[in-house]
Amino acid sequence: MDKNSKIYIAGHRGLVGSAIVNNLKAKGYTNIIGRTHSELNLLDQEAVAKFFQDEKPEYVFLAAAKVGGIVANNTYRADFIYENLQIQNNIIHQSYKNDVKKLMFLGSTCIYPKNAPQPMPEDCLLTDTLEYTNEPYAISKIAGIKMCESYNLQYGTNYISVMPTNLYGPNDNFDLEKSHVLPALIRKIHCAKLLNEGKYEAVVKDLNVKNIDEAKAYLADFGVDKNRVEIWGSGQPMREFLWSEDMADACVFIMENREFEDTYTLKLDSNTTCSPNEIKNQEIRNTHINIGTGVDISIRELAEMIKSIVGFKGELYFNIDKPDGTMKKLTDVSKLHALGWKHKVELKSGIEKMYDWYIGKIK
Numbered sequence: 001m002d003k004n005s006k007i008y009i010a011g012h013r014g015l016v017g018s019a020i021v022n023n024l025k026a027k028g029y030t031n032i033i034g035r036t037h038s039e040l041n042l043l044d045q046e047a048v049a050k051f052f053q054d055e056k057p058e059y060v061f062l063a064a065a066k067v068g069g070i071v072a073n074n075t076y077r078a079d080f081i082y083e084n085l086q087i088q089n090n091i092i093h094q095s096y097k098n099d100v101k102k103l104m105f106l107g108s109t110c111i112y113p114k115n116a117p118q119p120m121p122e123d124c125l126l127t128d129t130l131e132y133t134n135e136p137y138a139i140s141k142i143a144g145i146k147m148c149e150s151y152n153l154q155y156g157t158n159y160i161s162v163m164p165t166n167l168y169g170p171n172d173n174f175d176l177e178k179s180h181v182l183p184a185l186i187r188k189i190h191c192a193k194l195l196n197e198g199k200y201e202a203v204v205k206d207l208n209v210k211n212i213d214e215a216k217a218y219l220a221d222f223g224v225d226k227n228r229v230e231i232w233g234s235g236q237p238m239r240e241f242l243w244s245e246d247m248a249d250a251c252v253f254i255m256e257n258r259e260f261e262d263t264y265t266l267k268l269d270s271n272t273t274c275s276p277n278e279i280k281n282q283e284i285r286n287t288h289i290n291i292g293t294g295v296d297i298s299i300r301e302l303a304e305m306i307k308s309i310v311g312f313k314g315e316l317y318f319n320i321d322k323p324d325g326t327m328k329k330l331t332d333v334s335k336l337h338a339l340g341w342k343h344k345v346e347l348k349s350g351i352e353k354m355y356d357w358y359i360g361k362i363k
Contacts, residue, residue: 001059001102001256006031008057010042010091011064016106016164018171019248020061027252033057042087052094060103061251062091062144066137067108070232070325072178073134081136088144092159096151103159104255105148107141109290109331110134111163119294119332122163122286131326145288153284158260162251165292165331168350169244170357176222181299182241185231185306186355188224193312195219195226206362227314229307232322235300240292240330243345243353250291253341262339263287292331293343302347309351 001007007024011017012034024032033055040051042064066083073080088105095103112120113128125145130138141163148159172183179187187206194203200212207215216225223230264287297305303316336342345353 001029003028004031005029005058006033006056007059007061008055009034009061009063010087011062013171014063014065015167015169015172015244016247016251017061017063019169019244020063020251023245023248023252042090043083045086045090048090048094049097052098052100056098058101059255060091060095060100061255062088062103062105064091065106067173067180068178069180069184070133070323073137074132077136080134081140084137084140085143088140088147092144092147092151095159096155096157101158102255102259103148103157104251105144105159105161106251107144107161107163107288108138109163109165109292109329110138111142111145111288112329114326116329118328119330120290121332122288122290122335125286125288133323133325149284149287152260152287160254160258160260160263161288162254162291163288163331164247165240165242165290165329167242167244167247168354170354172244172354174358181239182302182306182351183354183358185229185303186310186351186358188219188222188229189303189306189310189312190355190358191215191219192224192226192229192314193310195224196312196314223317223319228317229303229312229314230317230319231299231303232319233299233324234320235298235303235316235318237299237324237326238296238328238330239299239302240294240296241302241347241350242292242343243350246343246345247291249344250336250341254289254339258339260287263289263335289336289339290331290333291336292333293347294331294333295347296328296330297347305348306351306355309348309355 009017009021012021041047064087114131116124145161148161151157152159168182173179174183174187203215209215264284
């Protein structure tokens with residue numbers, strides 16, 4: 001990419017999209033475009049086609065998606081599969097139709113089977129049953145990977161798929177019904193701390209409700225009061241977390257330095273030489289790249305870490321009547337490291353930065 005290349009970030013206000021924008025700007029890119037939902041409905045095929053015809057972006061980061069945690073994924077199953085498929089189909093196809101030079105599709109490590117080997121290598125895709133609660137979302141993301149591979153193989157496009165582990169950072173979603181585990185824990189524990197300290201005005205402001213009684217009733221639905229925070233499950237599941245700005249850096253690094261063929265020729269032994277035709281005749285699959293740290297932590301340890309950082313004096317209650325989800329989800333990041341990138345921000349310092357950001361946002 002040249003510094004003046006026209007780069008479209010789909011989802012430029014989201015967790016990853018906003019971080020990609022900031023990363024590109026910091027590196028001197030000057031022609032970055034984005035559209036809000038009110039400006040461009042990515043579910044609308046005709047509107048997306050017109051946008052691409054009018055703007056003619058040279059590079060695309062497809063970071064727009066409908067996302068959520070266990071509750072949202074399991075409750076809004078039809079919405080998750082329909083909306084994500086529609087967004088992907090529209091953007092990937094119009095990128096092909098309008099000669100986009102390179103596209104990056106962002107998915108999720110929930111694409112892997114529930115009982116995948118740990119850590120999860122890219123090659124375990126489609127080898128077993130998916131975790132039930134997020135199956136529709138996962139299938140949409142698998143379809144996106146296969147769509148990118150298929151366009152590359154049929155049309156010679158240069159589309160790369162990356163599968164991030166659990167992300168967190170500035171501009172995250174803190175909605176207690178729809179957010180992922182880490183931001184949800186931060187908000188729940190923060191509100192419990194405010195209740196514990198009698199800072200009722202701050203609680204009302206944080207939740208944007210009329211009064212403290214309404215705030216307490218709302219928080220009670222999520223197992224939060226001044227002395228205790230409820231957390232779904234046993235606390236034993238292990239999860240991996242990546243700072244969103246690290247994710248953005250990985251995306252920009254790959255877009256700047258790697259091509260689609262790099263995602264599968266790495267499988268060849270260093271002492272093996274293959275002709276272009278031999279490579280072309282390979283079964284090319286699982287070309288996506290895991291983006292993560294390769295390090296995980298239990299939900300219990302995560303909650304205790306957040307409790308310490310926030311300064312909550314009450315207790316954490318792990319409700320074993322609620323689902324745990326997959327017990328372990330750790331990415332194999334050897335392919336990513338071989339491509340030349342490694343994460344920089346460790347979890348504790350990332351949570352501290354995220355909490356500072358959250359406090360600044362609600363003041």
